Amino acid sequence: MAPVAWWGVTRPHRPTAELPQHLEALFRRFPFDRSLAQDPLSCVLPYARDRQSAEIAGLFAATLAVGNTTAIRRSFAELEALTGGDLRGFVEARSDSRWADALPGFRHRWIRGDQIGFLALRLKRIYERHASLEELFVEGMRDDGFAGGLGRLSDELRGTGAAGDAAPPPGYRALFPQPREPAHSACKRMTLFVRWMVRRERPDLGLWTHVDPGELRIPLDQHTFWIAYHLGLTARRTRGWSAVEEVTAALKAVDGSDPIKFDFVLCHTGISGDCPKERDLTVCGPCVVRPDCLLWKGRRGAG
Numbered sequence: 001m002a003p004v005a006w007w008g009v010t011r012p013h014r015p016t017a018e019l020p021q022h023l024e025a026l027f028r029r030f031p032f033d034r035s036l037a038q039d040p041l042s043c044v045l046p047y048a049r050d051r052q053s054a055e056i057a058g059l060f061a062a063t064l065a066v067g068n069t070t071a072i073r074r075s076f077a078e079l080e081a082l083t084g085g086d087l088r089g090f091v092e093a094r095s096d097s098r099w100a101d102a103l104p105g106f107r108h109r110w111i112r113g114d115q116i117g118f119l120a121l122r123l124k125r126i127y128e129r130h131a132s133l134e135e136l137f138v139e140g141m142r143d144d145g146f147a148g149g150l151g152r153l154s155d156e157l158r159g160t161g162a163a164g165d166a167a168p169p170p171g172y173r174a175l176f177p178q179p180r181e182p183a184h185s186a187c188k189r190m191t192l193f194v195r196w197m198v199r200r201e202r203p204d205l206g207l208w209t210h211v212d213p214g215e216l217r218i219p220l221d222q223h224t225f226w227i228a229y230h231l232g233l234t235a236r237r238t239r240g241w242s243a244v245e246e247v248t249a250a251l252k253a254v255d256g257s258d259p260i261k262f263d264f265v266l267c268h269t270g271i272s273g274d275c276p277k278e279r280d281l282t283v284c285g286p287c288v289v290r291p292d293c294l295l296w297k298g299r300r301g302a303g
């Protein structure tokens with residue numbers, strides 16, 4: 001099939017011209033309450049009244065956002081139990097000699113308690129110099145836009161390497177990848193954290209007021225990437241930073257002021273099983289983006 005140009009980007013698959021309306025319909029009809037209860041963001045919402053507490057809870061929840069959502073929420077609840085329900089107090093109590101054994105036995109997939117303890121220490125050190133993580137993000141944005149903001153935040157969370165600073169435990173620095181590093185990671189967990197903090201509309205918190213929601217980048221997890229590819233929002237087969245930029249650019253053409261509003265809907269369409277990721281008329285029948293879906297291209301009943 002010859003590639004075609006769509007929204008300024010060459011793609012092997014072309015959705016219908018009505019895709020923007022289809023995405024808006026998907027967004028309007030989506031059962032947010034059903035899916036929010038499953039989402040790691042539901043762990044952070046109880047902390048929303050205090051910005052620093054919300055940042056701390058959000059960063060822990062986003063760092064643990066690997067694997068299925070039930071396991072993520074279970075691990076976050078375990079973290080709350082181990083810290084006596086006081087995550088901010090846990091951060092404030094860390095010191096260079098009191099982080100490694102703070103969470104004995106805690107483990108979520110490959111993420112260990114000593115790494116979470118070190119993250120708490122890094123947060124304590126950051127809050128000694130900044131009122132909010134937003135200050136770091138905005139500093140980085142001045143140099144290199146959204147990628148620069150992520151890079152600055154990641155640098156500080158990894159640790160400055162300054163003389164006298166505690167050295168991180170094995171594997172810790174890899175928890176905070178950066179878009180400009182050679183691996184060109186999609187940085188899903190950090191873009192998710194920033195989405196929670198910045199977007200003003202439900203289900204997000206809107207606590208960072210100096211970052212324009214129109215500047216956000218999509219947290220590209222496996223579900224979002226699958227559906228974005230099959231709707232022609234990206235031609236890339238690798239889920240890296242270039243795909244993040246491409247999908248975000250396509251969504252900006254739908255809503256320039258709030259392109260990432262579609263992230264929750266696209267992601268939970270996959271998580272919930274609303275999208276079977278295969279051609280199944282009993283499930284795909286009511287799907288509003290079926291006319292745009294690569295799996296239904298040229299099929300009877302696609303539109």
Ligand code: SF4
Nearest residue numbers: 275278284287290293
């Ligand atoms: S048509 Fe089916 S496979 Fe395609 S996006 Fe919709 S639910 Fe998923």
